Amino acid sequence: MPQAYQSELATAIAAVIAASKICRAVQATITADSLEKKDKSPVTIADYASQAVICKIILDAFRNDPIVGEEDAGDLREPANQLFRDRTLHEITSSGTPATTDEMLAWIDSGNHDGTANRYWTLDPIDGTKGFLRKEQFAVSLALLINKRIEVAALACPNLPMGSGSGAVFYAVRGQGAFVIPLDQPDAKPVAVKVSKISDPAQARMCESVESGHSAHDQSAIALEKLGIAGEPVRMDSQAKYGAVARGDAEIYLRLPTRKGYEEKIWDHAGGVLVLEEAGGKVTDIDGHPLDFAAGSTLKNNRGVVVTNGLLHDAVMAVVKTLKFE
Ligand SMILES: Nc1ncnc2c1ncn2[C@@H]1O[C@H](COP(=O)(O)O)[C@@H](O)[C@H]1OP(=O)(O)O
Ligand SMILES: [Mg+2]
Ligand SMILES: [Mg+2]
Numbered sequence: 281m282p283q284a285y286q287s288e289l290a291t292a293i294a295a296v297i298a299a300s301k302i303c304r305a306v307q308a309t310i311t312a313d314s315l316e317k318k319d320k321s322p323v324t325i326a327d328y329a330s331q332a333v334i335c336k337i338i339l340d341a342f343r344n345d346p347i348v349g350e351e352d353a354g355d356l357r358e359p360a361n362q363l364f365r366d367r368t369l370h371e372i373t374s375s376g377t378p379a380t381t382d383e384m385l386a387w388i389d390s391g392n393h394d395g396t397a398n399r400y401w402t403l404d405p406i407d408g409t410k411g412f413l414r415k416e417q418f419a420v421s422l423a424l425l426i427n428k429r430i431e432v433a434a435l436a437c438p439n440l441p442m443g444s445g446s447g448a449v450f451y452a453v454r455g456q457g458a459f460v461i462p463l464d465q466p467d468a469k470p471v472a473v474k475v476s477k478i479s480d481p482a483q484a485r486m487c488e489s490v491e492s493g494h495s496a497h498d499q500s501a502i503a504l505e506k507l508g509i510a511g512e513p514v515r516m517d518s519q520a521k522y523g524a525v526a527r528g529d530a531e532i533y534l535r536l537p538t539r540k541g542y543e544e545k546i547w548d549h550a551g552g553v554l555v556l557e558e559a560g561g562k563v564t565d566i567d568g569h570p571l572d573f574a575a576g577s578t579l580k581n582n583r584g585v586v587v588t589n590g591l592l593h594d595a596v597m598a599v600v601k602t603l604k605f606e
């Protein structure tokens with residue numbers, strides 16, 4: 281029997297690779313050049329160009345598929361942002377995708393669905409924009425959800441070490457395992473991705489966000505101490521943290537609530553979660569509940585995220601339950 285979702289997977293991998301090349305080109309040249317969105321978070325020409333190109337590639341292959349993307353073209357349409365808009369178009373066309381301004385804006389806005397369909401993609405065109413601006417880690421994350429379950433994921437981490445170079449593309453289909461290929465050699469033999477076998481909490485390595493506004497660093501420090509882990513957590517931007525735990529570079533990723541009422545977005549997790557689970561890892565929220573991807577575009581039924589290699593999940597949850605959150 282042919283394996284399920286092979287054409288969706290091939291499309292997803294091609295899309296995140298095409299977008300990663302644009303992001304890398306922009307990252308090499310930018311000087312902290314971004315717009316501020318209404319929620320005060322930054323967005324760059326690469327976020328927009330990445331979303332445009334990925335939406336185009338998905339719609340060329342699956343014309344009717346809804347896409348729940350992080351960005352929309354509202355700010356780009358403002359007359360005051362013409363230069364920013366033109367530079368975004370320039371990145372897209374120089375990557376080999378001919379486009380008019382109207383086409384570009386329409387591709388970006390095709391990512392405006394709300395996560396209520398039976399089948400839809402969710403896309404973070406640059407996850408970890410702050411890391412991208414610091415020229416550190418970021419990710420391009422794409423996942424296909426069917427009946428509210430993640431079935432296909434492609435997660436490109438252009439700056440993550442990979443062999444002797446950098447750039448890893450993780451991917452997974454539910455039930456088929458997780459794999460990684462080098463971003464610059466997509467035809468190389470895929471390598472199976474597996475979590476680490478460490479089961480002694482004191483030997484575990486933990487990662488967390490660079491940004492203390494995204495995850496409570498004071499509480500993770502307490503968790504580290506209670507688990508008997510010496511040293512500092514590794515701070516890293518983006519869903520590259522899911523990739524790090526999936527491939528056994530770390531055993532724990534904590535994302536602990538910093539303020540009441542923040543709802544994690546599905547595009548900040550879907551790609552990483554399937555890769556992690558198919559690599560043998562486990563993810564829940566801080567109350568031990570599975571992440572609920574059936575609630576629209578946010579994880580509104582969950583608080584925080586606890587990711588482990590599976591073996592350590594109970595030990596980590598026992599400590600997380602003792603922590604105090606707002
Ligand atoms: N207050 C917040 N709490 C948690 N995550 C946030 C918050 N504000 C923005 N984010 C999103 O968290 C993710 C970054 O996480 P990390 O710090 O682990 O890299 C990003 O997706 C960022 O959006 P964006 O995609 O715009 O960068
Ligand atoms: Mg953002
Ligand atoms: Mg994000």
Ligand SMILES: [Mg+2]
Binds near residue numbers: 327407
């Ligand atoms: Mg983003």
